Amino acid sequence: MSKSGTILYLDGVSVSFDGFRAINNLSLVLDKGEMRAIIGPNGAGKTTMMDIVTGKTRPDTGEVFFDGQTDLTRHDEAEIAMMGIGRKFQKPTVFENHSVEDNILLSLKGPRSIFPALFHKHSAEEKRRIDEIFSVIRLGDKRHDLAANLSHGQKQWLEIGMLLAQDPKLLLVDEPVAGMTDAETEETARLLKDIAKTHSVIVVEHDMHFVRELGVKVTCLHEGSVLSEGTLDFVSSDERVVEVYLGR
């Protein structure tokens, strides 16, 4: 497999915890600009795979490359975040006591303490970026509301906006629609599709209706390796996927 043109390249990756192989000879390649949905049963290794990409967990063996050339196994979590890999965990962790806009300002890329982040005069370029983020996350009319007053779904969108403020090249998004209403779920699919026009994205989800809305290539993990990969129709008609996951 060639690394050229890839944003993420995992080959032959394994990791064991106390003798248990959570990731087992995993190979997964994401092209630059691609959005991919990752599905699979509990314990399949989805979180561990993302932990390996973000430098939280070191693989025992295998290659992990970012942007075709950077060996991620040689970097720590902070360095990997600085390189442009952003991760959103399942539970939203916004600053509840700040306004929606301040949450975005506090997240803008660049070393900054709270005081200057909130009170410094923003350049035209920064203002353009902030407006762009608000248009993507559908919270323009909530800019001055307290983050605590947002719905669960809106908090997830705000946190995606905080991730965008870090200007990542690759976003890892863990179960974004868990707990959302159907309308919020559909809007989240549109929101991620907008983001995917200019970013590479990995979305882990169990909600198959949402995965269908995304309309992207799907990878099903099982026991730490790829069980099936292709269109959702292809993967969901794979008998092995039905047996270990969808049929349950």
Ligand SMILES: Nc1ncnc2c1ncn2[C@@H]1O[C@H](COP(=O)(O)OP(=O)(O)OP(=O)(O)O)[C@@H](O)[C@H]1O
């Ligand atoms: N730090 C750890 N120590 C021991 N075992 C671990 C550790 N991290 C993960 N595991 C085990 O590795 C396996 C893969 O777990 P992982 O959390 O990656 O699965 P997952 O696909 O994300 O599942 P879920 O859909 O439930 O989030 C599980 O059996 C889990 O118990």
